[in-house]
Amino acid sequence: MKKYKSSILLSFILLLIWEGIARYINAMYILPSPTKIIEKTFKLRKVLFLVHLPATLSVTLIGLFISIILGVSLAIAMSLNEKIERAIYPIMVVTQTIPVTALAPIFVLWFGYSIWSKVIVTTLITFFPITVNVYDGLRSTRTDMEELLVTYGASKKDIFIKLKIPYALPYFFSSLKIAVPISVIGAAISEWLGAQCGLGYFSKRMMTQLDGAGVFAPILVLSLAAVILVAIINILENKIINWRNEI
Template identity: 45%
Template sequence: MRRRLRSSLPILIFGLLLALLWEAATRLLAIPHYIIPKLSDVLVSIWDNRQLLGKHFAVTLGESLLGLGISIIFGTLAAICIEGSSLAKKTIYPLIVASQTIPIIALSPIMVMWFGYEIWSKVAVVILFTFFPIAVNTADGFRSADTGIGEVMRSMGARRRDLFFKWKLPSALPGFFTGLKMAATISVGGATLGEWLGGEAGLGMYTKRASSLLRGDAVFSGVLLLSLMGILLFLTAQWLERASLSRRQS
């Protein structure tokens, strides 16, 4: 615990300095509250609206987790298909890469038209954001498997199933978790974008409404909570990575 506290001390000090700089700059420069509010006003806004913000936080978190979970399932399956079939490698993989040349924000209104203003339009936008890093990084993880280990296992009579579960899959774990950490962070942005385009709840809708009323403190309180959500999802993915890889090494 002490070692973790020591390792976290630099970022805590840096965050405190940024907070003090924010508060001091807004006061000394007399920046209008609708441009950059005082940090103290933002924190007061979070406390005063804690129940409402808690409900919106839960909605956005649910959308992010649901979309991320679906991306994990289908992204991993896509990577397995790419690894197991040369035809899929020549067709599905280029298609996944080409899909990223289309601006996701341009596809978001289509998701709203297809799924309406319910939760599934936001989940679909999250999937658009998170599917690519999981699929591509997992596929790269499969390709990074040591061929020498595979040859030794084949010479010992390992079956295809054994090769996959005892050689390929463990080798793909670092790539999978790299994609998961990226996807966990950007899933919050996908849910927020979906709420901006059409939603009745969530932190994205909360900040949109506050922005139209020029309530800078409310806007920044929503942004801070969205940032906190992204950090928590990243740390969760990082914890899962450490737990899985440490078990693999042991």
């Protein structure tokens, strides 16, 4: 808690400034105050946490799972074969230049309002940081350590499992910390553009009613969900990479 003390203090100051500006403007539909947003979230807690949050989390977690499988597989393939890297990497970059807001309606036309139209959007914007970071991690292995293992008779499989994977693990967890907030954003955007439930859909519905606090309430829930997911990843990272502090 102590290491986050300054962050908590800064957040509190910013919220106070926001509260003061919102009260001065006094226009709830334009800029609701943090206290009004919290009140609205509490008032809508059942529909937000029991109906729309599970829908958004389903899209987020399924999209993340597919992104991890796809991203790690591509990273391994590129690290093992330079020709694959030259063929795949430019295509991956191109996929990141296409606006999500342009693709989401197309996926809705293809898959309807099912969960898969939203999962594809989430996967599309999250697999890239996972792929690039894991690929960089696999390439970061020290050459002298590889040569040492070779002199001891280690095979390429042994080098990959016992050296390259441990070196890539910190990069993998770093990529997850990037991908999780992006996946939450991607799920919300896809729901905003075409869905029948979810926090993004609910936020859009509140906007049509000019309910400023109602628009921000699901955003607050989204932020809390992202923070919790990143905290879980931090815990897993500290448990799995416990050898890092000993180096």
